[in-house]
Amino acid sequence: MKLFISDGGRRIEAEANQGETVLDVLQRARIEIRATCGGAGKCRRCQVLVRDDEGLSYRLACLVPAKDGMEVVVERAGAMDVVQSGTAGAFPPDGNVTGYGISVDIGTTTVVAYLHDLATGERLATVGRANPQIAFGSDVISRITASIDGKLDLMTDIIQDALREMKAKLCAIAEVPQDQVVRVTIAGNTVMQHIAVGLAPDTIGFNPFTPLSLFGDEHEIQGLGSCYFARCIASYVGGDITAGMLACGIDEGGTRLFMDLGTNGEMALAANGRIKCCATAAGPVFEGANIHFGMPASPGAISKVAFADGKLQVKVVGDVSPIGICGTGIVDAVATMVRLGVVDETGLLLDADDLDEPIASLVGCEDDGNVFYLTEDHSLYVTQADVRCMQLAKAAVCAGIYTMMDAAGIRVEDIDKLDIAGGFGAYLNLESAAAIGLFPKELLPCASSVGNTSGEGATAMLVSGAARDREAEIAQKCDYLELSTSVEFNKFYVDMMGFEVS
Structure with a gap:
């Protein structure tokens, strides 16, 4: 059977097999569509416009059985904000290669x-x-x-x-x-x-x-x-x-912490001549997934949230009307909730009756649960479940840091520099990250966002043989810590779950 797919001005005829969903057909046709839950029907990101014998309506591609003659329209949001630059060490080119x-x-x-x-x-x-x-x-x-x-x-x-x-x-x-x-x-x-x-x-x-x-x-x-x-x-x-x-020069001396916070939370700690490495199951919350109004850093995404001059202020990617919130925005939002006392140390979102104005007006009830409103028309908000998702993610990251420190035999005050890499890290408000406990607040003075260090390191290895040799040396110094079986990590994870409220 055939489906007729409209995608950004293109019209494609795609073959479908019995028992397949529309998402299966789109994947095989190499049509880009967000399905952040992998087709489990949970993220609701794969919505398409479908016309068939049931009529014309928006449906989830992962849940709609493909039918012969079905018309499918894939609607495109604005382009994602892709971090293209970063910080790299100085590796002069070999100069002996042309091309x-x-x-x-x-x-x-x-x-x-x-x-x-x-x-x-x-x-x-x-x-x-x-x-x-x-x-x-x-x-x-x-x-x-x-x-x-x-x-x-x-x-x-x-x-x-x-x-x-x-x-x-x-x-x-x-x-x-x-x-x-x-x-x-x-x-x-x-x-x-x-x-x-x-x-x-x-x-x-x-x-x-x-x-x-x-x-x-x-x-x-x-x-x-x-x-x-x-x-x-x-x-x-x-x-x-x-x-x-390699790009950040983690092996150049001192006690250095490197974190790449994106879809996965990988980190490394250089101390005493070795490099401890680990990866935390932070989940895709930093990319805006698993959040009620979550979305990538595309036009319409709230990317910054702050409370100033007696009101909530937001910044939106593309300077357009907000339609959702991305990873950096949700970190800012939760940090703002912590600072304002809208959530307690356990992460519980308080009732409006427990708060004073003007803070109380930012809290309401939607679908029988407390929410923190992000827009004046109350169309976008942070839910209790969103706060819990952020707690799980930030606790995993911070627990990973403490597990590496424990293995290296050092304390927070021993760390000289914290480099935060990745697309999420490039736009992350470091004060907000420290406020929610994404990393120990004592590291804020030595923390910096360094952008796409993966690309910069790849570039160094492209042009420099010395960089490729250095990459091999760094890898040899690394000791990997498997957190899934670590008793220490589990202890730190529980300890890091709460918020520090004033």
Whole structure:
């Protein structure tokens, strides 16, 4: 049977098999659609306009059985805000290679690529886009599940197609012939790197969480040639973290903490000549998923929240009317609720009767539960469940920090520098992050946002042999801590769940 799909001005005829959902058909047709829950019917992000014998209505693609002759319209929101720049250490180019090179950061949510002159190291062009695998879920577990369900080849094809398209776009921008691109380096988390080369990430999803490869080697991709993939430390500390540590110079002395807060919460602590690494199951809340009005950092997303001059103030991506809230916005919102006393130390959202004006007017009841209103018309708000999601995420991250400190035998006051990387970290209000306990508040004076260090580290390895050697040295210094079996982590996790209220 056939479905007729309209997508951004394109009209596509797609074959459907008996028993498939509309989401299955869209995935196979390589049409980008957000399905952050992996098609479980929970996130409600895969809404499409459907016309069939039941009429015309909006429905969830993952729950609608495909029917012959069905018309499906995929409506596009504004472009996601993709972080393209970051902080990198100084690695001068080798200078003995002619031609051009491309460095790539494959994130779970976004992909960024850079074109460089290999002789001079000059950056000639940058492009960024959403990771087209978002149709298979927002986190690595969803991608592993999709692989187990037989969709590995499809996910590999669509990311390689995206990389070839980005190469063509980079070369067009810089007016460089594509055949003069002679080197490619790629950094991503361990699952993304597996999928990019066609290796099944299935074993990463189950204890003992063993990857098929830790990379640090070359893989052939049609249309790109031989690509160097950054070294991974473990199943959940990937090449993006190794590249990030390289870019930030984590091994340059002192006690340094590095955190990459995106869909996954990976971190590293350099102390006493070794580097402790771990990954926390923070969930996709930092990307706006699992939040009642959550959304990516696209136009219409509330990205900042503050209480000033007696009223709540919000900033919206694109300076348009708000339609939801992204990860940085929800951190700001919860921090504001903590500062105003709208939530207590346990995270309970208080009744309006327990608060004084003008704070009380920001609290109401929706669907039999207390909420914190973000807009004057009360159309957008933070729910009790949203606060609980943020508590779980921030507790996991902070507990990971304390577990690494415990393993390294150091205290918070011993840490000289905190670097926060990733798309989420680039726009994160550090004062808000400290207020909710995402990291110890004592680290606020030495904390900084460093942007897309994965891409910058990949760039360093693209142009510099010294950087590639340094990456290998960093990897050898790393000791991975498996938090899922850590008694210390579980103790810290419980301790970090609450808020510090005045």
